[in-house]
Amino acid sequence: MTAVSAHTLSRRHFLKTSGAVVVSFAMPPVILGSQPGTAGAEEAVPDPAQLDSWLAIGEDGSVTVFTGMLELGMGVATAYGQIVAEELDVPVRSVSIVMGDTARTPDQAGIGGSRAISTGARPLRHAAAEARRVLLDLASTRLGAPADRLTIRDGVVHRTDDTTKTASFGELIGGRHFDVTLRTSGEGSTLDVAGSAQPKSPDQYTIVGQPVPRIDIPDKATGRFTYIVDVRVPDMLHGRVIRPAPPGARLLAAEGARVLPGSVKVVRKGNFLGVVADTEWDAIQAARNLKVTWSASEVSWPAMADLYRTMRTMPARLRRVMADVGDVDAALAQAARTIEARYEWPFLSHAMMGPSCAVADVRDGGATIWSGTQHPHQLRQGLAELLNLPPADVHIIWVEGSGSYGRSGSDDAAADAALLSQAVGRPVRVQWMRADETGWDPKGPPVVTAVRAGLDDQGNVVAWDYVARNFTGRGVPPQPARGGNFLAAHLIGLAADSIDEPPNLQEAYTFPNKRRAGEVVPWPQEASPLRTGYLRAPSQPGTTFGAESFVDELAAALRADPVEFRLRYLQDPRAVAVIQAAAQKAGWASRPSPRKGVSPSGLATGRGIAYAPRGDTRLATIAEVEVNQATGQVHISRLVIAHDCGLIVNPDGLRGTIEANLIQSTSWALKEEVKFDRSGVTSVDWATYPILRTPDAPDAIDIVLINHPDLPPSGAGEPAAVATAPAIANAIFDATGARLRTAPFTPARVKDALERRA
Amino acid sequence: MSSDPLDGKSGGRVALAPGLPGWPSPLRLTVNGTAHTVRSSPDTPLLYVLRDELQLHGPRFGCGLGQCGACTVHLGGVAVRSCSIPVSAVGDQPVTTLEGLGSPEHPHPVQQAFIEEQAMQCGYCINGWIMTAAAFLDKTPHPGDAEIRTALSGLICRCGAHMRILRAVRRAAAHGG
Numbered sequence: 001m002t003a004v005s006a007h008t009l010s011r012r013h014f015l016k017t018s019g020a021v022v023v024s025f026a027m028p029p030v031i032l033g034s035q036p037g038t039a040g041a042e043e044a045v046p047d048p049a050q051l052d053s054w055l056a057i058g059e060d061g062s063v064t065v066f067t068g069m070l071e072l073g074m075g076v077a078t079a080y081g082q083i084v085a086e087e088l089d090v091p092v093r094s095v096s097i098v099m100g101d102t103a104r105t106p107d108q109a110g111i112g113g114s115r116a117i118s119t120g121a122r123p124l125r126h127a128a129a130e131a132r133r134v135l136l137d138l139a140s141t142r143l144g145a146p147a148d149r150l151t152i153r154d155g156v157v158h159r160t161d162d163t164t165k166t167a168s169f170g171e172l173i174g175g176r177h178f179d180v181t182l183r184t185s186g187e188g189s190t191l192d193v194a195g196s197a198q199p200k201s202p203d204q205y206t207i208v209g210q211p212v213p214r215i216d217i218p219d220k221a222t223g224r225f226t227y228i229v230d231v232r233v234p235d236m237l238h239g240r241v242i243r244p245a246p247p248g249a250r251l252l253a254a255e256g257a258r259v260l261p262g263s264v265k266v267v268r269k270g271n272f273l274g275v276v277a278d279t280e281w282d283a284i285q286a287a288r289n290l291k292v293t294w295s296a297s298e299v300s301w302p303a304m305a306d307l308y309r310t311m312r313t314m315p316a317r318l319r320r321v322m323a324d325v326g327d328v329d330a331a332l333a334q335a336a337r338t339i340e341a342r343y344e345w346p347f348l349s350h351a352m353m354g355p356s357c358a359v360a361d362v363r364d365g366g367a368t369i370w371s372g373t374q375h376p377h378q379l380r381q382g383l384a385e386l387l388n389l390p391p392a393d394v395h396i397i398w399v400e401g402s403g404s405y406g407r408s409g410s411d412d413a414a415a416d417a418a419l420l421s422q423a424v425g426r427p428v429r430v431q432w433m434r435a436d437e438t439g440w441d442p443k444g445p446p447v448v449t450a451v452r453a454g455l456d457d458q459g460n461v462v463a464w465d466y467v468a469r470n471f472t473g474r475g476v477p478p479q480p481a482r483g484g485n486f487l488a489a490h491l492i493g494l495a496a497d498s499i500d501e502p503p504n505l506q507e508a509y510t511f512p513n514k515r516r517a518g519e520v521v522p523w524p525q526e527a528s529p530l531r532t533g534y535l536r537a538p539s540q541p542g543t544t545f546g547a548e549s550f551v552d553e554l555a556a557a558l559r560a561d562p563v564e565f566r567l568r569y570l571q572d573p574r575a576v577a578v579i580q581a582a583a584q585k586a587g588w589a590s591r592p593s594p595r596k597g598v599s600p601s602g603l604a605t606g607r608g609i610a611y612a613p614r615g616d617t618r619l620a621t622i623a624e625v626e627v628n629q630a631t632g633q634v635h636i637s638r639l640v641i642a643h644d645c646g647l648i649v650n651p652d653g654l655r656g657t658i659e660a661n662l663i664q665s666t667s668w669a670l671k672e673e674v675k676f677d678r679s680g681v682t683s684v685d686w687a688t689y690p691i692l693r694t695p696d697a698p699d700a701i702d703i704v705l706i707n708h709p710d711l712p713p714s715g716a717g718e719p720a721a722v723a724t725a726p727a728i729a730n731a732i733f734d735a736t737g738a739r740l741r742t743a744p745f746t747p748a749r750v751k752d753a754l755e756r757r758a
Numbered sequence: 759m760s761s762d763p764l765d766g767k768s769g770g771r772v773a774l775a776p777g778l779p780g781w782p783s784p785l786r787l788t789v790n791g792t793a794h795t796v797r798s799s800p801d802t803p804l805l806y807v808l809r810d811e812l813q814l815h816g817p818r819f820g821c822g823l824g825q826c827g828a829c830t831v832h833l834g835g836v837a838v839r840s841c842s843i844p845v846s847a848v849g850d851q852p853v854t855t856l857e858g859l860g861s862p863e864h865p866h867p868v869q870q871a872f873i874e875e876q877a878m879q880c881g882y883c884i885n886g887w888i889m890t891a892a893a894f895l896d897k898t899p900h901p902g903d904a905e906i907r908t909a910l911s912g913l914i915c916r917c918g919a920h921m922r923i924l925r926a927v928r929r930a931a932a933h934g935g
Contacts (some may be wrong), residue, residue: 072880074879219862221865221884221888222857222865224862225815226815229819232813238810279802353828402880402916434822434825652876660919664917664918667918685821686823686826694923695911697920
């Protein structure tokens with residue numbers, strides 16, 4: 001048993017709430033003023049080996065947990081509340097959650113990769129289980145009974161043999177330290193802790209697995225919620241940035257802003273240019289009207305029409321073979337018949353709803369920065385390097401932003417705000433304008449996929465050769481931990497990191513000979529509006545579009561039903577289960593595609609399926625479409641998905657996340673493509689970068705959740721986004737016999753495919 | 759006053775400032791039932807006055823172009839884009855924001871329906887959907903699904919909560935929202 005000394009809780013990071021965001025079931029999240037000046041050297045990142053770094057109990061018995069993970073609008077905070085309440089036997093409403101504050105929460109390497117629940121929640125669960133054990137030990141002494149004769153209800157310990165003998169959590173340890181050391185394992189995204197307690201087994205769960213309403217929604221629906229854009233600190237000025245036009249140009253002159261009301265200041269550092277003013281409107285107008293002279297562009301990229309050809313023909317910087325089974329080349333050479341096809345996936349913008357925003361206070365040798373980043377602890381390191389400060393003097397306070405889907409512009413906006421604040425010596429709030437966001441956010445990279453298969457004379461697939469390419473990720477690594485990797489840093493001319501990460505190819509078919517390879521081709525990235533970074537399920541929507549469209553092409557070539565054909569080559573029982581569940585829900589009728597008697601004109605209807613694994617999650621998506629063959633318009637009548645992500649924590653929250661994944665990926669499939677020419681990115685707002693709106697939304701979405709309490713949660717933030725485009729393309733083929741191999745499936749592309757169909 | 763305080767010419771003109779001759783008398787605004795005197799220059803879009811001067815969180819900047827609706831408020835009961843209306847154009851019309859529509863304790867029926875349907879992901883855009891739907895249902899209490907989709911077609915939700923939003927609006931309509 002661990003000795004417990006329950007002395008007065010004086011721990012700075014629990015009591016000092018200044019500037020912090022608390023997400024709570026019981027009260028609205030609040031921003032409590034600012035931390036004037038800076039963090040100071042005392043601000044060490046909490047030690048994950050201390051139970052007190054994860055969990056504190058107030059005198060009133062309220063529970064506060066501290067996590068380096070973040071809420072991105074999918075209901076993660078609510079799920080954390082359930083997980084902690086479950087282990088501690090307290091009401092969900094008594095749990096408050098502090099997220100993403102580098103001085104108050106352990107470093108879990110931020111959020112991404114669908115890991116908020118899968119790995120991100122593990123330390124909280126284990127810390128809460130250990131806290132429960134400690135509380136039972138304390139109660140055992142106080143109530144004079146061994147722990148096995150104690151029970152906990154709603155944060156109160158009772159003696160089972162004498163229910164008048166009770167002690168509440170608040171009485172046992174409220175306001176004091178646990179002072180318990182935990183064993184740690186892993187680090188960053190895999191960080192976990194363990195005490196001597198065993199967490200509950202899933203068959204004991206009464207809170208985990210329930211559809212608890214999200215804690216943040218009432219405040220969000222009534223305008224009480226505080227987003228990053230709502231953070232205001234005393235003495236704060238407003239900043240805006242002005243990007244090179246054309247991209248790659250050098251800043252030659254900036255003048256004409258000295259006479260604005262509110263004494264506008266122009267901040268210039270290399271090619272980084274910003275304005276700071278007393279009011280937001282003054283800053284906006286100054287940025288618009290400042291007379292700036294840029295040099296001719298020094299960036300070159302291929303014409304948009306040549307993008308995919310260029311990607312396919314460039315020599316690869318790197319090739320990684322991710323699977324190599326049997327002898328693919330020999331099997332292809334001996335095959336009775338080979339089939340191949342190529343698929344193209346465009347640049348996509350994160351196009352966050354709320355343009356990137358940050359507030360920075362950089363002065364007196366330190367910095368406090370409020371940001372909607374997905375990686376607060378890494379942002380701290382990166383900004384410390386950019387600002388030439390020791391990391392200990394940089395304090396990052398995450399505040400929930402507009403939904404973000406990977407390496408968005410949030411980190412770059414934090415760097416903008418930090419540089420502007422450093423220059424003017426006062427706190428500065430920066431929000432990007434819409435064109436800064438859609439035009440200059442890091443882009444999801446285009447992906448080109450080529451698949452080749454060999455068939456024997458019985459129609460069996462004997463070889464599968466699957467290759468995809470994307471761009472080197474120079475300057476926009478997944479995490480903002482280096483000073484050179486911000487857009488502002490590129491503009492100043494600091495050295496950026498180079499990340500060669502091949503595309504993510506996942507499939508699970510049991511072809512006897514198969515190869516999966518990812519290749520990286522070079523791309524000009526620094527100071528570019530076409531620099532590339534992680535966007536929801538990075539690169540997999542593109543690769544799965546290729547793989548699952550091609551599987552459908554194979555099934556059609558063999559006159560096989562697309563569901564039966566997939567099942568023929570899948571052995572993973574969870575893969576088989578999601579396909580069968582989706583097909584059953586959709587009322588799938590077995591037949592080959594395209595459907596018989598396709599008319600070459602008028603309205604055509606069809607259905608298509610795609611299956612995908614992503615990590616340990618499995619899903620199958622079925623699309624039912626109506627294609628107007630006169631206009632090329634595609635309407636989605638219904639999407640059906642069967643989804644298995646292991647143990648389900650909150651089924652209603654999960655449904656909301658899956659549904660939104662399906663809508664966002666339908667938008668990618670039908671509408672989205674970053675457009676560019678030699679003058680820069682030309683899709684810069686909602687008119688030039690249109691996304692799905694209500695008239696384009698499916699008539700219906702049906703979701704089948706497959707719960708696996710025997711398996712750990714495996715993530716849902718991204719997987720349901722990866723199979724939508726191929727399911728829709730396969731449905732268009734089923735309806736019309738026309739095959740779409742380039743996304744998005746705009747009316748013009750659909751009409752072109754209809755004209756080319758055999 | 760010009761909407762272009764920086765003319766870009768060298769030297770420029772002398773700016774207007776509060777208290778100096780030529781500065782218009784303070785503007786009065788009634789927001790959520792309370793009268794305010796605002797300091798912002800008359801050409802300032804209503805959105806920045808509500809957010810920066812009155813510290814309201816409901817209306818939000820999404821595009822500044824009237825394309826997304828995140829900044830929607832009611833002006834005399836009509837849903838308008840506050841990013842595109844100079845504060846001087848508001849006049850006597852009462853302004854209602856998401857905060858004024860209802861509270862967590864006493865939500866408006868449309869807010870209540872969004873809470874019951876859990877109709878958002880991040881919720882950054884949700885102000886526009888709720889304010890637009892509330893004004894729409896006021897005039898069209900029993901809409902069909904196609905009418906709802908058309909009425910909300912000027913709004914953007916990047917996360918993709920459309921299906922739940924549509925369910926929430928149908929629920930509010932059914933409950934007389």
